[in-house]
Amino acid sequence: MLKALIFDMDGTLVHSDPVHLLAFAxxxxxxxxxxxxxxxxxxxxGHTNESIFATLLPDHSVSEHEEFARRKEAAFRRLATDLKPLDGLGKLLDWADERDIRIALVTNAPILNATHMLDIIGVTKRFAVTVTIEDVARGKPDPLPYLTALERLGIGAGEAVAFEDSPSGMKAAKGAGLYSFGMLTGLTAEDMTSVGADCTITDFHDQGLWDFLEKRLHA
Known part of the structure; x- marks a missing residue:
């Protein structure tokens, strides 16, 4: 039986990628x-800041990468003041609450970003479990963040569904054994299915999602 929905944050709960692009630029x-x-x-x-800055600034030191990451995230929080949740999110969270299905967040973002984003879109209190990059030794694409969420929820992978928008996130979710929806906020359906997405949707109004959830609820 379905007991939890586990969400990535950027590009999944909210279409924040354009703001991240501005902050990096x-x-x-x-x-x-x-x-x-x-x-x-x-x-x-979908990459960790550690990986991003090592790739884009290969001639800089690790400590310099960390400082660039700190400045980038501060810029993002300053710029991200008018974001809205992805279409249908409120309906989905209400549906889950009414059926005692728990909600979890799994993100490579730092806790300051997660807190800021959830507050901005008004869903902070909806999440029973939050796993950020500070909570784990290895971020996505390693499955550890999802395994950590499952452990904190006290359930098995077969009792949850994941929502991801990036290849690294999808690899992490599938590596943890989760049935996973690929969100098409930045990549194509082909991109997401090629890295393991069981199904792809453009937003949370998708009828295929609702048909699946109702079926899974009574499995």
Whole structure:
């Protein structure tokens, strides 16, 4: 029986990728790094800051990478003031609450970003479990963040469903054994199914999602 829904944050709960792109461009532009859609899609979306800055600034030290990451996340929080939840999210969370299905967040973002984002879109109190990059030794694509969420929820992978928008996130969810929906906020259906998505949806109004949930609820 379905007992939990587990969500990624950026690109899944909210279409925040354009704001992240702006924040990276603001911080890395002076370093001569051009952040366009291709760079964002290939080197940033779904990756940890550690990986992102090691890739984009290979000649800088780890401590410098950490400082760039701190500045980028501060820029993001400053810029991310008018975001809205992805269409249908409220309906889905209400549906889950009415059926005692718990809600969890699994993100490679730092806790400051997670707190800020959940507050901005008004869903902070809806999440029973939150796993951020500070909670785990290894971020996505490692399955550890999802395994940590399952452990905190006290359930098995077969009792939960995941929602992800990036290849690294999808690999993490599938590595943890979760049935996973690929959100098409930044990538194509082919992109997401190629890394393991069981199904793809554009938002939470998708009828295929609702048919699946009702069936899974009574399995």
């Amino acid at each position: 603001e911080v890395l532009g002076p370093e001569g790094v051009v952040i366009d859609d291709v760079v964002f899609r290939n080197s940033i979306i």
